[in-house]
Amino acid sequence: MLRALARRACATLAALAALAAALTAPVPAPAAAPQFAPVTPLPAGQALAFPQDFGAHPDYKTEWWYATGWLKTPDGKDLGYQVTFFRRATDFDRANPSKFAPQQLIIGHAALSDPAQGKLLHDQRSARAGFGLAYAKAGDTDVKLDDWRMARRPDGSYLVTLAAASFTLKLTLAPTQPVLLQGDGGYSRKGPDPQQASYYYSEPHLKTSGTVTRAGGKPQAVTGATWLDHEWSQQVLGSDAAGWDWTSANLDDGGALMAFQIRSKTGAKLWAHATWRDASGKITHYPPDQVSFTPQRRWRSPRTNAEYPVATQLATGSTLWHIAPLQEDQELDSRRSTGAVYWEGAVTVSRDGARAGRGYLELTGYASPMKL
16 A cells, blocks of 8 residues: 555656646747738739739738629619628738648628619628638639639639529629739739738629529529729738728720729828720829719718718719719628628719719728728
């Protein structure tokens, strides 16, 4: 018995010694936060490179593929739709070999604008990348989030499939025009600091066909036109920025128009830019002092009390464009994913009193300042 007690005493002393050593051992330094690639002006004569830049850029912190368009049903009704996939790199240690490490997040937004509903139908999802369930692949566009997916095919067309809570989209987006590089060869300034920038290109006038299925209903054939944006960045908004007004339009004459302004928390314009590719293919870029958004009509949300300038006059140089919504209530609440509440909806564009095109308008930072 004495020998047993002695063995137990020795084991207890050894355990206490090991515990003391652990408590007094130096604490390992925390893993350094990953360093993300900066967005810098492209070398003279260079631009974005395709098809590589159609794909994901995981060394940059934030990236999105953003499809917006107008659809027409067989009975002649107009619908607006929006599908966005976000890739967000986290500050998690990239050296961690675990497949469960949340190094990249994939977020999806989808919305259908139908005036017969009186408000936006929308859904959102998010997941960590991995296990083939959620990813954003490099080399070409292929983004997946469960059964939501946007993939570019060898012929340059995109296949978009998703099942939202109240609707299902199965669409093919076929290119009819060259890629439109925004800014200087794809380097797009977003503020007075050159680091406030993104790499950014657009694909206007994507010929769209497929089906829309409402919850409990049958697939309905649709046709239309889509505008696709792809951006990736490290830092877009400065600390004094509240959000942005952004619009794009597939013009009826075959032209394409994109414009945005970054607003401060006091409402002042911090930065702006516009790109107009006319029917002949001529591209004009407008600097901040030649771009302005002037509200024409505001709408207040009954849910968030945020007030949005849903109808606005856009000036690009001496040209005036009038933007009006398909319906006023196109507010999207994404607090379960990106954390933002914003207005994003289908709009018509007119010039000199005549309709000039159809597009989308996005208004962020009106409910609260945007945080990317």
